[in-house]
Amino acid sequence: MTDAKKVLATFQVNGEPHEVAFAPHKTLLEVLREEMNLTGTKHGCELGECGACTVQIDGTPxxxxxxxxxxxxxxxxxTVEGLAQGHELTxxxxxxxxxxxxxxxxxxxxVLMTAEALLRDNKSPTRDDIKQALAGNLCRCTGYLKIFEAVELAAARMRGETAEPSKESIHGS
Amino acid sequence: MVLDDPTTRPAQAKTESPWQHDKKKEDMQWIGKPIRKVDARSKVSGLQRFADDLSMPRMLHMKLLRSTHAHAEIVSIDVSKAAALPGVKGILTGKDLPIPFGILPVSQDEHALCPDRVRFVGDPVVAIAATEEEIAWEACRLVDVQYRELQTIGGVHEAAATMEPRLHDYGVRGNIHRLENLEFGDLAAGFAKADHVREDTFFFEGNTHLPMEQHASLAHFDKDGKLTIWSSTQTPHYLHRALARVLHPLPAHHIRVVATPNGGGFGGKSDPFNHEVAAAKMAMLTGRPIKVALTREEVFHCHRGRHPVLMRSKVGVTKTGRILSMDFQAYLDGGAYGSYGTASTFYTGALQTVTYPVENYHFRGARFFTCKAPCGPKRGHGTVQPRFAVEVQLDKIACDLGIDPAQLRLQNLAPRESLTANFLRIGSMGLGTCIQKVVDGSGWKTRRGKKEVTKDGRIRGLGLACSSYLSGAGLPIYWNGLPHSGVQLKLDRSGLVTAFCGSTDIGQGSDSVLGWIVGEVLGIDPLGIKVVTGDTDLTPVDLGSYSSRVTLMTGNAAMQAAERARELISKGVSEKLGVPASRLVFADSRVFDAENPKQGMTFQDAVICTEARFGTIGTVGSYTPPASAAKFRGGGVGPSPSYSYSAAIVEVEVDPETGIYRVPKVWMAHDIGRALNAAVAMGQIEGSVYMGLGEAMMEESAYRDRTHKGNRVFLHKIPSMLEYKSPSVFEMPEVVTYVVEDHDKNGPFGAKEVGQGPLLPMMPAIANAVFDAVGVRVDENPISFEKVFAALQAKKEGKEPRYGPSTGADGVPVVDFGDSLKIKTPWQGGDGTAWNEPKREKKAAK
Amino acid sequence: MLRLPTFTYHRPKTAAEAVAIHKAHGKAAMFVAGGTDLYPNMKRRHQTPTEVISLQDVPGLHSVDVLPDGRVAIGAMVKLSVLEHHPTLKQHYAAFAHAVREISTPLLRNMGTIGGNLLLDTRCTYYDQSHEWRESIDFCMKTGGAICWVAPGSPRCWAVQSSDTVPLVCAMEAQVELVGTSGTRTIAAGELYRDDGIQYLTKQPEELLTRLILPAPRGWKASYLKLRRRDTYDFPVLGVGACVWTDAAGVVTKANIRLGGAGSYAIAATDSEKLLVGKQLTDELIAAAGAAAQKPARTMDNTDLDVYWRRKVAPVYVARALAACK
Structure with a gap:
């Protein structure tokens, strides 16, 4: 029940202040999605079992x-909405x-919020580093492989290399 | 499912040109290239709006109160306390929604809210809308429902033995929902000729889709008396039909269904659901927008996942492994409602014949009602369980005959462009190439049977399995003579092309398929094409994202619409350019003379020119699959315009002390006709490997079954993301993928299905690999660690090195299937009809 | 969406204040550290404190300190992800750092604390379910009902000790520091736990766990081996914490083996321990000690994976954990 008295607070989200009134038992997920309309952050279980709701606080996912x-x-x-700079994707x-x-x-x-933090701390993550970092993000579609490859490719490009995906990952062997 | 008479069906939609299936890769600008999906940017930016991301002013939140009993009569419902709770704005019970519904016309057995009886723990009884979700939840707790408990029916054996009480008053008898008995050819003769006969019993436990997105809907009834529902559905057209039925007298054209992007479907969002119907009704009752967003546990109640199937298969083969006779029995635990179950039952018998020829074939299938969440279609619908049985049994046969399992399959491939014993028409067939690819890639010939030991004492094994899958069901869910897919194109003077189609993107990229095909035909950038899909007000009907039908069917409809647009534009600009229409080329966003490329104009100018000449430009395309050769009752399930093929080799490492194994590497080859987009096709194949791995290693819809002081407790054991185990990053193996492109003349640019087929061989390949490693058979899926351990223990104790269901007479339920429908095979001169089938009245097409 | 029930949220500034608030509200109050155990329980409505007392502002709970005598004191509020990467712990307490890394997922370890893990609620597949699910079977004794669904004839609750660090710190003979209304006390970690699924802790409800103190890294070797379905997310269905003290000649002078995930507390495999003392850790001895661990593994059918199989593989896991102490 939500007869609890609301508090008024200002959040710093994606570098912008958001002033919001909310009940103190509300989770960050609820306030982001329902009070700030930042629906990019998802939910799949609300019990900490799937990773869909990952955001960064002070840089930590x-x-x-x-x-x-x-x-x-x-x-x-x-949140995910804060990744792209204007129209330019990371x-x-x-x-x-x-x-x-x-x-x-x-x-x-x-996945993006977790992997982005990894890439900030580790410029050249190995496949195992990537797995360790993403071990709390469930994905039911991809089998994770394209996600691993994307993180590796992004790491290479962020290091300034002109990397392209391998032929095998795009066209098969 | 209306299993209609195919002779009354209209012929395949005529098109202006062939499907361009032989076009060379290098002659195409977009098809086959790894270009981005049309919605790729929004997906990586958090901007894609899923159903629960939508909200409206004055929106209320709805919760469902669900049954706490596995089977009970509703004696009374008292909502007075709930109604008095501040914030509660609307309450519905079963009496408010008396009209039943269901996905198939033959099983309209569901109610949005149970009117008089609940059939599983989780069956909805009351819906409450309130200003906040917590209030609605709290109000549900205040409802007093009195139940009178009825006997619980827990599985196929119990259902077969229980005539009363019946869970439903329709079906065959007792708690048997469906019985099918089809016999093709002369079984006895085949067995008599066989050099080797073996019979095996298998069990495949149910499992579920577990999409990351929990189902959600937003319904709004506007002041003009029109209803709109945005919902996470794979089948907006079928939901539209169900709503029109249940909300009678609201006319169908006053109902708009918008399919929001699905956060994963895998078949789990293909039925019309009670929460969708209740939200719609609640919006009408309260006059306010209604949001319903299910919890993860409720998603387990929606289910419609893989049926638990008990199977017994007797096979007679020649010395070379050719299948002379196959006698296959399947017993499906359907759960509490019909759902797609009739189709599921047929599918457990349909595709056994399309990989290796089966000379004589007998299929018996029985589906039972039990007090569980209803089963339905999950990726590979109905064909996954029998494929497990067939491929493990073939491995055993290869072992019995002393033939390499790969060789056995290679020398017994179903021929391309042929009819199977059950009258399925095979077109292109790349299974041989698939097998060769994985055999060569994995080092199968030198590594199999070597029992290599890893550094940590695990034993390596390799296992092979193959499969096939549909490129869309040949028949719709309900009988009609209409196209399965329609596409409209709007071209306007800005140069914009908009494609409208009722198809729904569930993550597989179907929106993008429209863009790629239209872009290729019109020579324009697919990312510049606007795609509008899954909206029953705006888009022509497409039957939905199921049975791997979208690429082929929507693709063909899109191609027809685009070809018509090209023809029109060619006519429109031919005179102005002074070039014969037949010589015009559409590429690089230009229309130009093939012989003098400089002579041309931009695509936009071409559209303007055409609009000036002919007026507003719009074209349509539609697709209806070819008529089936199977004309017997039940022959409607299985036919498809084309079949995809897959072969997998899986490497396992088994710890002989514990039975724990891991899967370090998989080689997967998939014949998809043609990859419309390389990267996206790869993703579909890898995703199938993943989901198959999960089903093989851990996923199961397990039930708690306890009796205490005479009361039986029967409910889903693990309805959570944590305890319903699905593979993490660590279980996912390295995958070597081979994309085999055996172009099929029925597919757009030769494309067939991608994304369901490669799931199927994973489970049997793992079972076969475990056998290769440690010499034990697990005839039951999931092939969990405990079962491997139990089989190893049995081996150690000198017993049969096997874990699985009883092979004795008690292993399968006792069911009288009645007389079989007898159908002569094509090679017996059969015409696709059953010679002993009673004459059926022809049903008129709507 | 699953949501939290309403509660009053406290953020006391001292340990004494935290203890006082808890004492004042009694059973209505609970401490929260990282929230990764409490909040899911609250969302499922099997723990419903109306007063939630966050310890994040309490000083002195957030650091890892090497004490003058070589012991290491870990503040209860230190995040698990800090511990798994902590250089001192990785170097001298590799088994502990490993056990921490085995907890749940990296995202959860960024939130969860060592204090929370040591006090982790016992788990059971009849208990860790939604309100609706538990209502359907009739509430069990851990949530106010009368029955233990795992063992319906049982007068007690059989919920399972499921922390990864507890079997290890008990085996290592670590200590925990508690602050209560009458001051601070330090007890052996093993004394913090009881063999009961409901009252699984010996401390007073308002007593605040402030520090975990690991023994100086000399003369012993420890290991932790976890059995679970997946290599992430999952709680242990068996977690073997082993610690072996040897003399200069390599003879075992003391051995502690604790089985987590096998009962309501970390059970000592005493027969196995006895076999080891006074002998060299040979492969044969390790196998024999493993075999002797089957009896104490009191697995019940209330976790993932088959109950009998878990009991049967316990000896293998104990032997492998001991081998890692060589």
Whole structure:
């Protein structure tokens, strides 16, 4: 029941202040989606079991379904909507789009927020590093392979290399 | 399912040109290239709006109160306390929605809210709308439903043995929903001639789709008396039909269904669902927009996933492994409602014949009603379970005969351009190439049977299996003589081409298929084409995203519409350019003379020129599959314009001490006719490998069955993302993919199905690989660690090294199938009719 | 969407204040650290505190400190992802860092704390279900009902100890520091737990776990081996924590083996331990010690994977955990 008294707070989301009134038992997921209309952040279980709701707080990917919104006040919250600069996608977004790493696209925001944090900390992640990082993001469409390849490709391009996807990953062996 | 008489069907839609299936790759600008999907940018930007991302002013939130009993009569429902809760704005019970519905015309057995009886834990009883979702949930807790418990029916054996109570008052008898008994050729003669006969019993446990997106809908009834529902559905047209039926007297043309992008479907969003119907009704009741967003647990209640199927297969073969007779029995645990179950039952018998010829074939299938969430279509619909049985059994036969399992299959391939024993028409057939690719790639010939030991003491094994799948069902869900897919193109003076189609993108890229095909035919950038899909107000009917039908059927309709547009534009500009229409080329967003490319104009100018001459430009295309050769009752399930083929070799590493195994590598070859988009086709194949891996290793719709003090508790054991196990990044193997392109004349540019077929060989290939590694058979899917361990224990104790259902008489339920329908095979001179079938009245097409 | 019930949220600034708030509200209050255990439970309505006391602002709980005597003290609020990457822990307490890394997923470890993991609620597939699911079977004794669905004749609850770190820190003879109304006390980690699915902790509800203290890294070797379906997400259905002390000659002077995921607390495999003491850790001895661990593995049918199989592979896992202590 939501007879709880609302609090008014200002969130810093994707570099912009959002002033929102919300009940203190609301999760960050609920406040992002329902109060700020930032519906790019998804939900698949609301119990911390799927990773679809991943956002970054102070650069760390976390599960917004298990975070209280009040605890995010005064912190730097980043969602999938904050990745692209204007119309320009990030290298990772480009690579995900090019490789078809987003099939239905529902796990994609969570995957992007997790992988983006990895690429910030690790310029040359191995396949195993990528798996370790994405071990909390379920995907039912891709079998993860195109996601791994997109992260690898994006890492190479972010290092300034002129990398292209392998022939095998696009056309098969 | 109306299994109609194909002789009354209209011929295949005529087209202005062949399907261009032989066109060379290098002659095409877009087809086969790894260009982005039309919605790729929005998908990676968080901008794609799924159903639960939508909201409207004054929107209410609806929750469903669901049954807490597996089978019970509803004695009374008291909603007074709920109605008094502040914020509650509307309450519906079964009496508000008395008209039943269901996906198939022959099983209209569902109600949005159960009027008098609940049939599984999770069956909805009351719907409540409130200003906030929490209030609606809280209000549901205040409803007092009194039940009188009825006997629970838990599985196929129980259902077969229970005449009363019946879960439904229709069906064959007792709790048997469907019985099918089809006999092609002379079984006895085939077995008599056989050099080797073996009989095996298999069980395939049910599993579910687990789409990442939980089903959601937003319904709005506007002041003009028109209803709109945005919903995560794969089949907006069928939902539209169901709503028109249930909301009577609201006319069908006052109902608009908009399919939102599906956050994964896999077949799980193909039925009209109770929450959709209830939301629509609630919107009409309250006059306010209604949002319903299911919890993960409720998605498990919606289910419609893989049927648990118990199978017994007796096969007689020659020394070389040619199948002379196959006698196949399938017992399907259908759950509480019909859903697609009639089709599912036929599908468990339909495609056994399209990979390797079966000279004489007998199929018996029985579907039962039980007190579980209803089963239905999941990726590979109905054909997955028998494929597991067939491919494991063939592996055993190869072993018995001392033939390499790959060789056995290669020397017994179904011929291309042929009819099977059950009158399915095979077109292009690349299974041989598929097998060769994976055999060569994996080092099969040198590595199989070597029992290599890994550093951590695991034993390696390789297993092979093959499969085939439809490129769309030959018949629609309900009997009609109309096209299966329609596409409209609008071309306007801005140069914009808009493609309208009722198809629904569930992540497989069907929106993009429209763009690629229209772009290729008109020589314009597919990403510049606007695609409008899945909206019953705006788009022509397409039957939906199921049975791998969209690429072929929508693709053909799109091609026809685009070819008509090209023809019109050619006429429109020919005079102005002074070039005969037949010499005009459409490429690079230009229309020009093939002999003098400089002589031409931009595509936009060509559209303007044509519009000036002929007026507003719009073209249409439609597609109806070819008539089936099967004319017997039941022959409507199985025919398809073309069949895809797949072969898989899987490597496993088994820990002999625990039965725990991992799958480090898979070689998968898939004959898809032609890849319309290389990267997207790869993604579909890899996704199939993933989902098959999950089904093989861990996924199961397990039920808790406990009795305490006389009360039986029967409900889904693990309805959560955490406990319904699906593979993580760590279980996914390395996949070597081979895209085989055996162009099929029925497909657009020769394309066939991609995305369901490669799921099928994964489970049997893993079972076969486990056998190769440690010499035990697991005849039951999932092939979980415990079962491998149990089989290893049996082996150690000198018993049969096998885990699986009982092979004895008690292994399958006792069911009287009655007399079989007897059909002469093509090689017996059969004409596709059953010689002992009673004459049926022809049903008139609507 | 599953949502939290309403509650009053407290963010006390000192441990004493936290304890006082809890004491004042009694059973209506619960502490929250990372929230990854409590909030799912609250969403499923099997824990419904009306007063939630966050420990994030309590000083002194957020660091990893090497004590003068070589022991390492870990603040209860230190995130699991910090621990798994902590250089000191990776170097001197590799088994502990490994056990932490085995917990759930990286996203969850970015939120979950060591204190929360040590106090993780016991789990059961009849308990970790939604309100609606539990209503359908009639609520079990852990959620206010009368029955234990795993063992309907049982007077007690059989929910399962499911923390990855608990069997290991118990085997290592680590200590935990508790702050209560009457001050601070330090007890052996093993003394924190009881063999009961409901009352699985010995501490007072308002007592605050402030630090985990690992023994100085000398004279022993430890390991943790986890059995589960997938290599991420899943809780242990068997978690073997082993710690072996040897003398200069390589003779075992003491051995602790604790089985997690096999009962309501981390069960000691005492027969196996006895076999080891006074002997060298040979392959034969390890196999024998493993075989002796079947009896204490009291697996019940309330987790993932088959109950009998879990019991049968327990010896294999114990042997492999011991082999890693060589």
């Amino acid at each position: 976390i599960l917004s379904c298990l975070s209280l919104a009040v605890d995010a006040v005064g912190r730097d919250v980043r 290298p990772l977004q480009h690579c995900m789009a090019d490789l078809g790493a987003a099939q239905c696209g529902y796990c994609t925001p969570g």
